[in-house]
Amino acid sequence: MRAISNSNYTPVSVMRERAEHEPDVTAYTLYNNASGPSFTVTFGALDARARALAAVLQQRPLRGERALHIYPPSPENIAAFFGCLYAGVLPVPCLSPSPFKRERAVSRLRHIVADCQPRLVLTERVLESEVRKGCAGLDVEIIVTDVLAPDGDAFRPITIDRQDSAYIQYTSGSTGAPKGVLLSHANLVAQCEHLRSFSSPGGVHLTCSPLSHDLGLVSGIVGPPVVGAHSVLLSPISVLKSPLSWLRVISREKVTHSGAQNYLYELCASRYDEQQCRDLDLQSWERAYNGSEVVRAKTLELFTGCFARHGFRANAHSPAYGLAEATLQVSGYPAGKEATVLALDRKELALGRVVERSADHPAAKQVVGCGLVLPGRRIAIVDPQTRRAVAPGNTGEIWVQGGDVALGYWGRPEESECMFRARRADADDGTYLRTGDLGFVRGDELFFAARLKDLIVLWGINFNPDDVERTAEAASPWVRAGNVVAFSTFEHDHEDLVLVAEVRDGRYAAGELEEHALTIAHAIYKEFYAPVTGFFFVRPGSLPKTTSGKIQRSLCRKQLLNGELPIVGRATHQHIVAAWDRLNRAQPN
Numbered sequence: 143m144r145a146i147s148n149s150n151y152t153p154v155s156v157m158r159e160r161a162e163h164e165p166d167v168t169a170y171t172l173y174n175n176a177s178g179p180s181f182t183v184t185f186g187a188l189d190a191r192a193r194a195l196a197a198v199l200q201q202r203p204l205r206g207e208r209a210l211h212i213y214p215p216s217p218e219n220i221a222a223f224f225g226c227l228y229a230g231v232l233p234v235p236c237l238s239p240s241p242f243k244r245e246r247a248v249s250r251l252r253h254i255v256a257d258c259q260p261r262l263v264l265t266e267r268v269l270e271s272e273v274r275k276g277c278a279g280l281d282v283e284i285i286v287t288d289v290l291a292p293d294g295d296a297f298r299p300i301t302i303d304r305q306d307s308a309y310i311q312y313t314s315g316s317t318g319a320p321k322g323v324l325l326s327h328a329n330l331v332a333q334c335e336h337l338r339s340f341s342s343p344g345g346v347h348l349t350c351s352p353l354s355h356d357l358g359l360v361s362g363i364v365g366p367p368v369v370g371a372h373s374v375l376l377s378p379i380s381v382l383k384s385p386l387s388w389l390r391v392i393s394r395e396k397v398t399h400s401g402a403q404n405y406l407y408e409l410c411a412s413r414y415d416e417q418q419c420r421d422l423d424l425q426s427w428e429r430a431y432n433g434s435e436v437v438r439a440k441t442l443e444l445f446t447g448c449f450a451r452h453g454f455r456a457n458a459h460s461p462a463y464g465l466a467e468a469t470l471q472v473s474g475y476p477a478g479k480e481a482t483v484l485a486l487d488r489k490e491l492a493l494g495r496v497v498e499r500s501a502d503h504p505a506a507k508q509v510v511g512c513g514l515v516l517p518g519r520r521i522a523i524v525d526p527q528t529r530r531a532v533a534p535g536n537t538g539e540i541w542v543q544g545g546d547v548a549l550g551y552w553g554r555p556e557e558s559e560c561m562f563r564a565r566r567a568d569a570d571d572g573t574y575l576r577t578g579d580l581g582f583v584r585g586d587e588l589f590f591a592a593r594l595k596d597l598i599v600l601w602g603i604n605f606n607p608d609d610v611e612r613t614a615e616a617a618s619p620w621v622r623a624g625n626v627v628a629f630s631t632f633e634h635d636h637e638d639l640v641l642v643a644e645v646r647d648g649r650y651a652a653g654e655l656e657e658h659a660l661t662i663a664h665a666i667y668k669e670f671y672a673p674v675t676g677f678f679f680v681r682p683g684s685l686p687k688t689t690s691g692k693i694q695r696s697l698c699r700k701q702l703l704n705g706e707l708p709i710v711g712r713a714t715h716q717h718i719v720a721a722w723d724r725l726n727r728a729q730p731n
Contacts, residue, residue: 143164143167143343143344143367143370143371143372144164144370145343146159146370150304151331151368152327152330152331153224153227153308153327153331153334153368154224154227154228154302154327155302156368157189157367158299160189161186161189161190164185165184165186165189166184166185166186167184167185168182168183168184168372169183169184169185169188169372169373170182170188170217170220170363170366170372170373170374171372171373172216172374172375172377173374173375173376173377173380173391174379174380175377175384175387176376176384176387176394181216181217187217188217188220188221191218192222192228193225193228193297194225194290194291194293194297195228195229195287196225196226196228197293197295197298198290199225199226199229199262200229200296200297202261204230204262205230205231205300206230207231207260207261208231208234208258208259208260208261208310209226209231209233209234209261209262209264210236210254210260210263210264210282211223211233211234211235211236211265211354212236212237212251212263212264212265212269212273212276213264213269213353214268214269214377215375215377216266218287219266219353220353220363221287222264222287223235223309223359223363225287226264227302227308228297228299228300229300230300230302231262232308232309234254234258234309234310234312235312235353236254236354237352237354247276248275252280253320254320255282257320257322257553258310258552258553262282262283262284262285263277263282263283263284264285265285265287266288267286267288267289270284302327303327304326304327304328304331305326305327306326307325307326308325308326308327308330309325310322310323310324310325310552311323311325311356311548313465313467314355314434321552322551322553323466323550323552324549324551324552325469326548329469329546329547330360330364330469330546332469332545332546333360333365333469333471333546334365334368334369335518336516336517336546337360337361337365337369337471338368339476339516339517340399340429340474340476341369341371341398341429343369343370344371345370345371345372345398345399346371346372346395346396346398346426347361347365347366347372347373347374347397347399348373348374348375348391348392348395348397349361349373349375349376349400349401350376350377350380350381350388350400350406351402356464356465356469357401357433357434358375360469361401362375371398371399374391374397381406385410385413386410386414386418388400388402388406388410389410389419389422389424389449390422392424392426392427393421393423393424393452396426397426397427398426398427398428398429400427400429401431401460401462402432403433403691403692404436405691407430407432407441407442407444407445408438408441408444408623410445410449411445411448412623414448414449422449422453423453424449424452424453424454425453427453427454427458428458428478429460429476429477430454430458430459430460431461432459432460432461433461433463433471433474433512434464435608435692436608437461437481438510438612439508439509439510440508442459442461442481442510446459457478457479457480458477458478459480459481460475460476460477460479461481461510461511461512462474462475462513463512463513463540463579463581463590465577466548467548467561467575467577468542468546468547468548469546469547469548471516472516472521472540472542472544472577472588473513473514473516473521473587473588474516479514481510482510482584482587483508483509483510483511484498484508484509484511484584485500485501485508485509486499486506486508486509487499487503487505487506487507488506488507488609489505491509491537492605492606493604494536494538495535495536495537496535496536496537496584497535509589509591510589511584511587511588512581512589512590513587513588514586515583515586515587515588518545519542519543519546520542520543520544520571520574521541521543521583522541522543522566523536523538523540523581523582523583524538524566524574525538525539526538526576526594528567529564529565529568530566530568531566531568531569536582537580537581537582537591538580538581538582539578540577540579540581540588540590541564541566541574541576542574542577543571543573543574543575547562547574547575548575549562550563561575561576562575562576564576578594578595579591579593580594580597580604591606592604592606592608595696596629596695596696598610598628598629598630598639605628605670605672607627607628609670610628610639610641610670610672611627611628613662613665613666613670614626614628614641614643614662614665614666616665618658618662619646620645620646620654620655620658620679621643621644621645621646621658622643622645622682625644625682625693626643627642627643627685627693627695627699628695629695629696631676631699631703638675639672639675640675640676640699640702641659641662641666641677641678642677642678642698642702642707643662643677643678643679644679644680644681644682644683644684644685645680645681645710645711646682654711655679655710655711655712655713656712656713659674659679659711659712659713660713662674662677676713678702678709678711678712679709679710679711679712680707680708680709681708681710684708685698686701
């Protein structure tokens with residue numbers, strides 16, 4: 143692809159320029175599964191469809207209004223997104239009611255409609271019936287865009303300033319109700335410039351995240367035309383059914399940049415079969431970014447161990463840190479720079495202190511770096527209570543400053559003022575985005591420690607729930623990996639540690655689950671000196687998750703307390719206390 147000639151570009155001007163000068167170049171290739179491409183679309187065809195929709199929208203007084211997008215992975219989805227941008231309408235990407243659990247998707251849909259009050263819902267014919275069911279009783283007009291007559295000549299280009307609002311991206315809701323992040327064209331340009339610093343023209347970028355998610359939207363739709371890369375989009379449903387389909391498409395399309403959450407790398411390693419993977423060729427893969435959840439050193443090692451024989455290089459791993467409120471990415475490693483892994487004292491880290499240990503130290507915890515702080519961005523590590531920078535060698539809340547920090551939350555001025563325009567008490571250096579995450583900076587690298595809202599605090603010590611959950615998974619084969627939740631409740635005049643775990647299947651004898659719960663509780667006590675005071679097993683697939691697959695800990699806690707989880711076994715406070723007594727008598731030291 144040719145370089146962009148306009149230095150004052152916006153995503154809209156880039157798409158129009160490519161359609162004018164490179165109409166026959168393939169912009170996007172879409173896979174519904176790994177067997178072969180399902181759709182391809184050129185810049186010229188995409189622009190024609192976008193102009194056709196924009197012309198329809200311009201017939202109504204809709205500039206600045208919101209339009210919900212509910213589409214399967216398809217060229218029409220991409221065209222509708224750009225069509226809204228062409229007309230100055232704010233697209234609001236949203237999952238369709240059918241691909242994931244319908245009740246959860248409809249509940250999220252209705253929350254978004256109530257929150258941003260869209261004038262329109264845009265979809266295509268294949269989903270029209272499901273969308274109408276999901277929107278029943280809601281005061282919105284539904285437009286099926288793939289049946290519109292292609293009358294792009296009726297479109298009248300509008301002037302778009304970089305400071306204009308572009309779209310609304312709803313957060314995953316992993317630590318609370320989803321909120322609409324309002325992003326400007328300037329935010330997108332700033333993020334695209336970061337993507338350009340990690341890429342080079344002529345690359346092939348693949349995303350398997352939903353296009354309603356910030357990773358899928360920015361790295362899959364908006365970024366590649368700016369960077370000058372061909373974009374490959376793989377259905378997330380296909381990846382859920384067959385994780386290795388992701389690697390097969392990378393191999394087939396000679397992908398240079400692709401990534402996902404840590405759990406997908408883990409799944410691929412766990413499903414590895416040398417015979418089935420004999421034709422994989424991953425030599426083209428330059429940057430394997432990994433984010434949206436805690437990155438595990440063990441996962442990186444396992445993945446490299448399995449796929450190095452297929453051309454994957456260890457220095458292609460690129461752990462990153464980001465969030466929708468900063469458009470997408472805050473930090474990351476460039477291709478070829480190996481991620482830093484620190485061995486830190488687990489107990490000291492729980493107290494907010496960064497103390498390095500040898501890798502074989504009994505208290506050592508491996509912490510993977512989240513990459514280099516991107517150019518043009520400032521990060522401060524701040525005490526969330528005093529709003530003062532913490533001393534070097536301590537953890538604090540990650541505060542971010544930069545051109546891709548969003549405008550705020552839609553319709554939430556007070557919360558936006560608190561989160562997006564925070565000021566330090568010890569410096570007059572402008573406003574920051576408060577991420578709600580704990581971390582630290584070492585040199586020019588950012589390290590993530592824990593989500594502030596998810597922290598478990600027992601006796602004044604901070605416990606990262608992710609660490610507790612991983613210990614639980616390793617202690618019993620009955621627990622489904624990635625499907626354990628740890629949190630605290632206030633039930634006995636003090637904070638109690640509670641775990642909820644999905645069982646692997648429905649076959650278990652009476653009393654077996656209780657014994658497994660006690661085994662897990664014992665492992666956690668040995669690791670953290672923290673007694674589990676409640677353990678609950680639930681049916682497979684019943685833990686609440688975000689659209690990107692992250693466990694919603696706060697919602698799980700609420701559902702447990704409200705009696706809404708399908709519990710199939712438990713170990714009560716009394717059971718576990720009795721077990722502690724038995725253990726203490728058997729092992730007095």
